[in-house]
Amino acid sequence: MKPYNIYISGVGGQGIIKTSTVIGEAAMKSSMPVVMSEVHGMAQRGGGVSTELKIGDSYNPIIEKGSSDILISFEPVEALRAIPKISNKTSVIVNKSPIYPFNLRESEISYPSIEIIIEELNNRSREVYVVDANKIAIESGHPLSMNMVMLGSATAINGFPLKKEIIIDSMKENLPKNSLDINLRAFESGFNFVKSGII
Amino acid sequence: MNIQEVLKAKKNEQLFLLGNEATVRGALESGVGIAATYPGTPSSEIGDVFSKIAEDAGIYFEFSTNEKVALEVAAAASVSGVRSFTFMKHVGLNVASDSFMSVPYTSVEGGMVILSADDPSMFSSQNEQDNRHYARIANIPMVEPSNPQEIKDLMKYSYDLSEQFKIPILMRTTTRVSHMRGVVNTGVVSEPKKKGFFKRDPKRFVPVPSTAMVMHKVLVEKMDNLKQVTNNSPLNQIINRKGKVGVVTSGGAFNYVMDVIVENQLEVNVLKLALSYPFPDELVLKFIEDLETVVVVEEVDPIMENEVLSIIGKNGLKKIVHGKLDGTLPIVYEYSPNIIIDAMEKVLDKDLIKYSTNESQIKLPERPPTLCPGCPHRAAYFSVKSAVKLLKLENVIYPTDIGCYTLGVSSPYNAADYLLSMGSSIGTSCGFSKATNQSIVSFIGDSTFFHAGIPPLINAVHNKDRFVLVILDNRTTAMTGGQPNPGLPVDGMGLESPEISIEEIVKATGVQFLRTINPLNVKKSQQTFKEALEFEGVSVVISKHPCMLIKKGKRSDKLLEVNRDKCDACSVCLEELSCTAIFTDEDGTVHIDPQLCNKCNVCVQVCPEKAIGIKK
Numbered sequence: 001m002k003p004y005n006i007y008i009s010g011v012g013g014q015g016i017i018k019t020s021t022v023i024g025e026a027a028m029k030s031s032m033p034v035v036m037s038e039v040h041g042m043a044q045r046g047g048g049v050s051t052e053l054k055i056g057d058s059y060n061p062i063i064e065k066g067s068s069d070i071l072i073s074f075e076p077v078e079a080l081r082a083i084p085k086i087s088n089k090t091s092v093i094v095n096k097s098p099i100y101p102f103n104l105r106e107s108e109i110s111y112p113s114i115e116i117i118i119e120e121l122n123n124r125s126r127e128v129y130v131v132d133a134n135k136i137a138i139e140s141g142h143p144l145s146m147n148m149v150m151l152g153s154a155t156a157i158n159g160f161p162l163k164k165e166i167i168i169d170s171m172k173e174n175l176p177k178n179s180l181d182i183n184l185r186a187f188e189s190g191f192n193f194v195k196s197g198i199i
Numbered sequence: 200m201n202i203q204e205v206l207k208a209k210k211n212e213q214l215f216l217l218g219n220e221a222t223v224r225g226a227l228e229s230g231v232g233i234a235a236t237y238p239g240t241p242s243s244e245i246g247d248v249f250s251k252i253a254e255d256a257g258i259y260f261e262f263s264t265n266e267k268v269a270l271e272v273a274a275a276a277s278v279s280g281v282r283s284f285t286f287m288k289h290v291g292l293n294v295a296s297d298s299f300m301s302v303p304y305t306s307v308e309g310g311m312v313i314l315s316a317d318d319p320s321m322f323s324s325q326n327e328q329d330n331r332h333y334a335r336i337a338n339i340p341m342v343e344p345s346n347p348q349e350i351k352d353l354m355k356y357s358y359d360l361s362e363q364f365k366i367p368i369l370m371r372t373t374t375r376v377s378h379m380r381g382v383v384n385t386g387v388v389s390e391p392k393k394k395g396f397f398k399r400d401p402k403r404f405v406p407v408p409s410t411a412m413v414m415h416k417v418l419v420e421k422m423d424n425l426k427q428v429t430n431n432s433p434l435n436q437i438i439n440r441k442g443k444v445g446v447v448t449s450g451g452a453f454n455y456v457m458d459v460i461v462e463n464q465l466e467v468n469v470l471k472l473a474l475s476y477p478f479p480d481e482l483v484l485k486f487i488e489d490l491e492t493v494v495v496v497e498e499v500d501p502i503m504e505n506e507v508l509s510i511i512g513k514n515g516l517k518k519i520v521h522g523k524l525d526g527t528l529p530i531v532y533e534y535s536p537n538i539i540i541d542a543m544e545k546v547l548d549k550d551l552i553k554y555s556t557n558e559s560q561i562k563l564p565e566r567p568p569t570l571c572p573g574c575p576h577r578a579a580y581f582s583v584k585s586a587v588k589l590l591k592l593e594n595v596i597y598p599t600d601i602g603c604y605t606l607g608v609s610s611p612y613n614a615a616d617y618l619l620s621m622g623s624s625i626g627t628s629c630g631f632s633k634a635t636n637q638s639i640v641s642f643i644g645d646s647t648f649f650h651a652g653i654p655p656l657i658n659a660v661h662n663k664d665r666f667v668l669v670i671l672d673n674r675t676t677a678m679t680g681g682q683p684n685p686g687l688p689v690d691g692m693g694l695e696s697p698e699i700s701i702e703e704i705v706k707a708t709g710v711q712f713l714r715t716i717n718p719l720n721v722k723k724s725q726q727t728f729k730e731a732l733e734f735e736g737v738s739v740v741i742s743k744h745p746c747m748l749i750k751k752g753k754r755s756d757k758l759l760e761v762n763r764d765k766c767d768a769c770s771v772c773l774e775e776l777s778c779t780a781i782f783t784d785e786d787g788t789v790h791i792d793p794q795l796c797n798k799c800n801v802c803v804q805v806c807p808e809k810a811i812g813i814k815k
Contacts, residue, residue, distance in 0.1 A: 011566065012568070020380075021200075021215065024215050024380055034215070034382060035346070035379060035381045036379065037378060038380065039322065039378070040240055040243070040323075040378055045568035045569055045570065046571070047566055047567055047568035047569075048566045057461075058458055059454035059455075059457040059458050059461075060451070060454030060455050060458050061375075061379050061380075061454075064540070065536075065537050065553075065554060066553070066556035066557070077564065078566075080563055081563055083559040084556055084557060086557065087555050087556065101564050101565060101566040102569045102777065103565070103567065103569070103609065103777075104564055105773060105774065106610060107564045109565075110564065111564055112561055120561055124559065143794060
């Protein structure tokens, strides 16, 4: 089976590794081969973080340039940073809330406007879903459930290889019990947001 | 998955494990009784998992004060007949190297595995040294897994091999293997043997000149016999695709090679070396005999490439060899799928499958890691800098050390001027004190102080140096994920433990100026740093406050806000304190992000207009 490549990017602390593990375990439960690469260490202190998943036959977990099937970005500028990994066959899901780098004030490069980011992503990919994931997460009960909003959105994309029910099973095994209801609500809201946009 | 599954999973279950988690499962299936480490990325999660399961597993685990001690704990366990495991990041093996060099001489009894997690491309390290060299310096067999399943399986294999030849085994991973997650099929967890018996045998265990002469000879013979193993083991695998081109590879690099070959259906043979030292000369000779071209794909140094060239020379063969030495592959940094695709296109002189790629023309701001909101280090840096300013000192040197506080290298703190290794802040301060007349303020963390800071502090006092040493005691080993250290009342298994006082250690060295401050109290801290800077001699300030990551949950629920009427946008909070929770709107007004703010109240104290306060 040719691998389905998932690239997830964002900022340290947004729950990227947890989201990726939920996807990976769901693939394992679906009896699909899966490998994943994660970034630990220095990157956690507010730096950029990315994980890469390949569901299907692959020895190495690093996605070749231009070969992501889906890019899930928890932060707008981090989606642009992932552009070398995507192509006009890639579906993009991006959270619209920026997190500004701490040193922006002394940086010569300014943070691009959200309109420019979305336009650029549209030019470089197959389709773009802009999700107000922070807002949906707060409505679901907690801002930290943003990662599950993004996961729900990804699950609703055409061609996503894992069944919704199996992802939910994997969530149940990987997320803390006391916040599971909030996370499930966040997941559903993300899922419905994208589904309602697909004709 | 609950992390307890690493211990509890029965035979033939499937777990989705990080390489580092698979390492622990491998140790459990091998019956390891004692494990010891000092945390260091990319090996840190191995210790984190042991820390959570050791007690239930019935094994002993500790975070040792440094890697050398960890290796010595494991070595003594091994000669007492207990299977032991020590693991560290690549530069940790430098620290452990003194004893590491002797262990193959003195031999082992219970199996012993030493894991070195190398960091090509320096994701979280000061260098990207290739620790395959260590197998050669020390005469130790090396195993190199490519994925989590192989890590687990090779752990088990290594313990058997170690006991069979009475020699420790060096396992080498890289960041991409340690931090790769994959499906692992479990075996059976063995009953661990935690206690053994040390039978004295000075001829075997005490390397003085007369005995070491014999030991070295025995070791060389052992390694010669081990060549039979590496030449014949099915773990060193030839994949024959009827090619005239063949690749010799190992570890994470093997994965990239296989993906390119399979996707493009290339007629290229592969020799994968899981047992890579002693180098299997005969097997390699057999592999390359019928080839026209050999490609060596390895990270980071051209080690196997030189071995292959030597085999070709010794046997008078004519082969084309591609690798790092001829520029086919880069000689620095880790590989990627695209690097291997490009190299194979060059070697085969044909186009391979590639995907259309994009380069965005939009310039993106960098996002470097930084200190967390409310980090006590930030407050300490702010106060040191303002004390330096008050005293009108210029050209101050700030030697630094390994930990979160190394992030002080970035602006506006600019409080990291020289760094070599763990503990080097103090040793280099001694040198600067002798070689210059500049003022010196040196920074070291609590865990790093225990690790390698005490001998250089003794050196400083004894040799009458003059500098300010700031010990940033944040009550944890923060950068690697928050492991305990000897300054805490808890050990590596979470059990109650005697707390070692940094104050008492500093006092015992004879330091005449010693103060402990709470860095979140800005005024007092500034005053203390001023006095420390004026002191003639070694002055030590212990800046003591828990890391915000471990303090979470105890935060006050009172939110901070900026009073718009008082704020004159002077930017002290933004540009001198530079807390990540403080930001400006498009119209320039200053705000505090309630999600990020950890309520350390430092900004309240530094604001010249007293414009920051509790939200009413």
